[in-house]
Amino acid sequence: MKRALKTIAASLARTEYIRKAIAEGGDFRVYTNRPTPQVMVGLFLMFFSYVIGWPLIGVLGWLAYHTRQPLIVVVGGPVAYGVSNLVFWIGIYLAGKSYATAFTKWLIKSLFEKILGPARDS
DSSP states (O other), rough: HHHHHHHHHHHHHTTTHHHHHHHTTTOOOGGSSSSOOHHHEEEEEEHHHHHHHHHHHHHHHHHHHHHHHHHHHHHHHHHHHHHHHHHHHHHHHHHHHHHHHHHHHHHHHHHHHHOOOSSSOO
16 A cells, blocks of 8 residues: 555656645745735635624524514525625635645645655755
């Protein structure tokens, strides 16, 4: 099993993306820089998705109970949840691209060095 894993990892390590990720793997400068406006908008959207998610579903449930119209929550609940998820994923896309890229490169470098051993300059 270990031999197969090493063979697969070695063949993947030959691809351009993996080689680049291993070479640039430990660069976390993106975390020390001031967030850009795009990142701030993304973080705001992620926060806002929580405000419009479950609290809105709770309000719809309360409204449906008091008006005796269950369709308010039956239809409105999934719609509110879907909109909340959409807003959250847009926020992740805006806020997380540079952060996710740095973390992914570090993760790839760590994983491949664990499987194949430390990177050798060739």
